[in-house]
């Protein structure tokens with residue numbers, strides 16, 4: 320029997336000079352590292368970790384830039400975003416935007432969802448298109464997003480820690496706490 | 511040809527004396543494929559170990575190239591996560607169900623072939639893995655066996671001693687045993703923990719455990735004490751944050767003692783000995799022994815000059831000792847990436863991409879890695895350390911000015927405690943769906 324490596328085995332050590340050159344990280348290489356928190360291909364099993372699958376590319380890129388500068392408050396994303404360049408953000412945004420939509424089955428309040436549908440139509444549909452299923456430019460997809468995550472983000476907006484786009488603030492300010500809760504239930508329930 | 515397990519290992523062992531350390535038989539001719547338990551038809555990767563690293567390597571290789579057969583070999587039919595096992599020990603999580611995963615979905619969703627067996631030897635020369643159920647040949651092998659203990663450095667700490675003074679550093683029955691002992695202890699008792707010199711599995715792990723045991727004592731046995739004897743001169747991870755958390759929550763209950771290396775246990779006297787001299791008695795004793803790569807990696811000649819950990823190529827995670835064998839997770843030396851579940855997950859994906867590239871004659875791709883470790887201080891406060899990694903001059907290094915620890919004032923601790931639960935859910939889902 321041939322044992323091509325047996326000499327090396329006896330010597331006990333052999334340094335393999337494999338792959339002196341390797342290509343720089345691909346979009347998949349960069350993005351797969353995020354999946355330990357956001358789920359495989361960005362499909363989160365929740366309940367507070369947001370899905371990134373089929374998110375708007377620009378929304379991801381903008382979020383990452385704001386995390387990096389600290390403009391958008393975060394518990395962990397700021398520290399991570401500092402490890403990447405704008406080109407990395409583009410690559411990861413592209414990768415996640417192309418993944419299959421991750422529908423979630425969450426427990427939502429039927430009455431709230433119904434109320435939220437009307438509120439969305441009247442107040443938010445100009446930007447959050449197609450019941451939150453469509454993310455246009457920097458406006459994120461919110462359909463099927465995890466309820467506790469949306470609640471935490473709403474709290475950040477309300478406390479002023481996360482800055483709302485001016486035009487969104489105009490629509491959000493007049494609404495009651497109950498209204499906003501209904502809206503969030505509505506988005507979480509969309510598939 | 512049928513052979514029982516022992517006689518087969520004997521034959522193979524003599525064919526590859528190096529693979530089976532200490533077995534210096536005369537070379538005999540043996541064909542690895544004759545006892546193949548699954549006939550190898552096409553290209554095959556065998557993955558050893560179905561934990562944080564192995565499951566992800568198996569799944570991602572299949573996701574990246576369905577034409578490669580992947581066989582995952584694991585000794586158990588399920589896996590219990592070490593992450594969050596400290597919360598179970600602290601009484602915050604009531605049972606191990608949320609920490610337990612099965613392998614069936616890796617099979618049904620991704621076509622991974624699962625073999626429940628003990629890997630007893632690896633023969634790099636014949637590309638053969640010897641298991642308790644037969645042999646498997648491979649084109650490439652991914653090894654993610656986690657750690658085993660350097661028991662020779664902890665006098666008296668044998669299988670029997672582990673039943674008296676659990677390590678609970680591999681989750682499962684040991685975790686349950688430690689929890690039961692804490693529950694059974696009378697109020698006013700002393701719990702003693704020992705932590706080994708770095709490097710070991712999960713740098714912040716002993717300190718999170720100390721926090722969780724203290725949490726339990728504070729809630730249920732407030733007259734009791736916990737002493738952590740740390741072989742390291744000081745807290746090895748998130749030091750200032752842990753110390754602040756201990757001071758604010760566990761003053762009078764928890765005492766940290768640095769530079770106290772436990773080298774011996776006295777099971778009868780219920781004591782541990784620091785440097786073989788000073789003995790510290792406890793009602794409950796949790797010994798975390800020094801560690802090295804899982805013994806199967808040692809036997810396969812994968813460990814480096816330190817005899818403990820496996821040196822690897824920073825891009826492909828291919829062993830620098832044995833060709834066509836990749837080592838990931840706790841067992842490998844991954845430069846700046848710590849020995850954590852998140853690192854193992856991240857390394858597995860880098861390894862998978864490059865195993866697929868190598869098997870297809872394509873260019874390999876440099877690592878981009880992440881580590882995040884959450885540690886609970888109380889039931890609703892957690893702190894974290896994060897890192898983003900890249901390769902520089904053939905070494906895995908942190909990206910400058912990135913990562914770091916949670917804010918020193920604990921302003922994010924409650925938020926992080928919420929997100930950490932979802933981290934566990936997602937990383938376990940990654941491993942099992």
Ligand SMILES: Cc1cc2nc3c(=O)[nH]c(=O)nc-3n(C[C@H](O)[C@H](O)[C@H](O)COP(=O)(O)OP(=O)(O)OC[C@H]3O[C@@H](n4cnc5c(N)ncnc54)[C@H](O)[C@@H]3O)c2cc1C
Pocket residue numbers: 558559560561562563564583584585586589591592593594595596627628629630654655656657678679680711712715719804806838839840841849850851852853854882883884885
């Ligand atoms: C108390 C504690 C808390 C922790 N908390 C965290 C945390 O919060 N976050 C974090 O990221 N990390 C944490 N860790 C670290 C984490 O558990 C490890 O880093 C991770 O499990 C390493 O993955 P691995 O694949 O190398 O090994 P493992 O996950 O241990 O997997 C190894 C697998 O291989 C199998 N195996 C070994 N040898 C053989 C053999 N010969 N034949 C067949 N099967 C075999 C084992 O049964 C096991 O299933 C913690 C660790 C501990 C102890």
